[in-house]
Amino acid sequence: MLSSKGKMSDYSLEFKVTNGLSYYISSLLLEKHGILVVFTTRRGGVSAEPYASLNLAFHVGDDRDCVLKNREILCNTLGIDLKRMVCAEQVHGASVALVDEKAVGKGAFSIDESIPDTDSLVSGQENIPLALFFADCVPVILVEPKRRMIAVVHAxxxxxxxxxxxxxxxxxxxxxxxxxxxxxxFIGPSIGVCCFKAGTELVRNFSARFNGRDWLQKDRIDLRSLVKRQLIKNFVLPKNIYACDNCCTSCRKDTFFSYRAEGSKTGRQAAMAMICSQ
Known part of the structure; x- marks a missing residue:
């Protein structure tokens, strides 16, 4: 249970294994507020290499039936109705969609039915699981437990x-x-500064965009640090940021999918959030 400071904290993410499926979850958040926050790994599914085994994305070349089975395994483990899952066609942009009952089921069974051109999903309605997919990018889940609002962000x-x-x-x-x-x-497993080596032009562009140098180690960019900076800039209290800081997806490809380490033929893990009915 590690927070962004590496200390025990109420809503910290715990690593769990249920029937062979491994994932990170904030158990206290679910118990206290009825809000599910989950980050999956690559373990516990049925896909064959190079997608072994819990690939949850349709667009990477994996057998569709395997992806559906993996989604069923995940949803059954977490007590989620797959038919209500909402996914987005992620395009590495900055567009955000507000999800309500009209969007229920979009992308659950086909990428063609996903919410188009969107990299962040927001909802305040119960029993709508929001899911986005990752293989190095930073997964972020935002929760306002009092107002019961959630967001899943592909950063x-x-x-x-x-x-x-x-x-x-x-x-x-x-x-x-x-x-x-x-x-x-909540910041899930992503590529660490140890492995995100950037070209000269990208470093130059980021240096012009972000002040200071705490996010840069020579030619390596610390994406998690920049996410935390943006959260704090938007008045999220540092003590309320919980991160898997020691989970580099590129270093730990036995546990996570990594585009940087494995190339284009690899799977995707998920970040998922849902407001449970009271």
């Missing part, structure tokens, strides 16, 4: 550069009732 380097975190929080605050001091932010 790749392009989305971070375009400030997708701010865009998401603006939509979460659309009716002005969001109290940011109550916001919780």
């Amino acid at each position: 790749g380097w392009k989305g971070i550069y375009k400030d997708i975190i701010s865009n998401t929080l603006k939509l979460m605050s659309f009716d002005k009732s969001l109290d940011k001091k109550n916001l919780l932010a």
